[in-house]
Amino acid sequence: MRLPGPRSFAPRVALLVGVVVLVTSFLGAGWGWLRAQEALRRQLDLVLAADAEGLLRDYETYGLRGLADAAAVYARRGGPLRVLLLAPNGHPIAGRLPGAPARLRGFATLSPQEGESRLRALGAILPDGSNLIVATDLALVDRAATALAWTPPIAGGLAALLALVLGFLVARRLERRLAGISTAARAVMAGDLARRLPESGTGDEFDRLADTINAMLARIEALVAEVRQVTDDVAHDLRSPLSRLRQRLEAALARPRAAEADAAMLEGAVAELDQILATFAALLRIARTEAGAGREGFVPVDLSALVEGVAEVYGPVAEEAGRALRAEVAPGQAIPGSAALLRQAVANLLDNALGHGGGTVHVVLRPGPVLSVADEGPGVPPEERGRVLRRFYRLDRSRNTPGTGLGLALVAAVARLHGGQVTLGEGPGGRGLGVTLDLRGEAASSAPALPGAAPGS
Structure with a gap:
């Protein structure tokens, strides 16, 4: 070398x-x-x-x-x-x-x-x-006196020589470590996002730095893959409705004018456009949430009252669909956050449960706070549970069921914004799907207690 x-x-x-x-x-x-x-x-x-x-x-x-x-x-x-x-x-x-x-x-x-x-x-x-x-x-x-005086220069010369030797040895080791890091960095810049910095296994400062950078690279790789997936999904999910809308408009232009038929066609086109605009609005909301927008405006939110309010709104919706909604809410649960985003996340969970669930939807808010929404429907296979949190991912590959596949993605983004996480499991009795929104993050643990909070909440 x-x-x-x-x-x-x-x-x-x-x-x-x-x-x-x-x-x-x-x-x-x-x-x-x-x-x-x-x-x-x-x-x-x-x-x-x-x-x-x-x-x-x-x-x-x-x-x-x-x-x-x-x-x-x-x-x-x-x-x-x-x-x-x-x-x-x-x-x-x-x-x-x-x-x-x-x-x-x-x-x-x-x-x-x-x-x-x-x-x-x-x-x-x-x-x-x-x-x-x-x-x-x-x-x-x-x-x-001269003999005594020569002792420090001799010792200093030996120390200087030793310092130079050790310096070159350390430099060789540093160059080997830095060469590996530089090679990996160039590979990442060339597009190999799966490349990681080498580690010596000694647990020294370079290994700790490499571990941190590798975690960052893994996050970047996941984000880039997610962006690619989102791009593909946007093209797939929006191309079909736009194509249908174009075909309907072309068909309407080709036939003779009829007031009733034109009105029906225009109403359908508006509904199609509303669905497309809703998809773009949901994407924008997820992007803003994942970017941390709004965190500076966090205020103490009474999560217990928020969940009870959303459950009351969705109670009649569940009854009309022939289902039951049961809510168990621990009082006094509070976190600093955005009430609008948390309300949207809870509403998305209930929409998902009512749209795919069985007879009863269970909503439970435990001290922590930890929110669980479970249904008795067909559930989600274990190998698919990590994917359904991605944008546009739907178990129905044919897209015949209504929806955009953005509901759980928004819930996951809101959870990360509030220092929490979303996990998927089985519903009551091993049936259906149970979604857990755990908000016991650093931000949630520092929330001030609300008046009347239950002990231990």
Whole structure:
């Protein structure tokens, strides 16, 4: 696999991190060198003070001659400690110390001739005016401070190198994941709506993002398929009535004018056009509902009173059709929503039940709220229940029964608008069709309680 390019995000971040680490390391090295040198110098000053104190005790015990002998001994040893004893006039009495001043009191750093290392010196004035100078080489201090100072750059360099390596490894992994996502996205743009983003199975952020996008793609695929289906159904369901209307008008134009026959033909044409306009109105209502139009105008709706009102209106309709309508409504059920759309949904359910049902239609509103409308008719086969919620889908493929096939589609759209869902099952006793409108969504659960609401509603 090719290496990640210079425009890859991870290598650029790794390079930036490496540069920052190196710069910080060198800045830290300079600060560490100064701090280490200062600390080691303080320790060296303590050692010089202790050595000077020992020589001063020799002076107190043996006098100036004993101190001179001690200085001569240090000079013969050639160790790191150097001792110089100067007379009051600045002439050397014993010892040798290059670069020493004629008189020194306290600590000082001496710079001897070129090629020799610097010295740290401590001078003390004796009671007789002589000057005792004790010094030691600063090379050890400088080497130790330098060794300590190089530790941060070395560690920083290793960290920067590790950051670059990890950056390229991460970049390669990212490029593999993004290449799969890009390939799938191009396939979707080319028209393959069934294509999904690959997932690694690790459950990481990319998998969670891919899962979300895949769910979105599945929804888009379903919507596109639904639009295609609607287009086909519109062409199929509206072509027939328009063709019939054209044929009737052509036939009327071809025959001699007769007032009664023309009036009957025009009444039939108007009825046909009303049915077509009703179909378009239903489609527009479903489209607006699925687009969420009207959600901003939601108000608390007394669903119990709404269902009771619709049931009262449809009671006489059921009696005229030779059927019975039984309603059981829990009081005080309220949700925020659109009263007009909810009323239309309940009316569509009752229309569907009365149009296809048996002897009795059952309407039940339970706390939740959950509305169920069941009939005792032939029902809907289980494999068809998911399809009857689509626009224009009808069990009667020949379209001989009245209706447009939009009633349950509108109910499903109203349910989604109110945060609920529609499910289909069997009616009472395993017969007929039972349609459940479950409105216990997030929007429904946040509804304010109406006065007189039943406990638990």
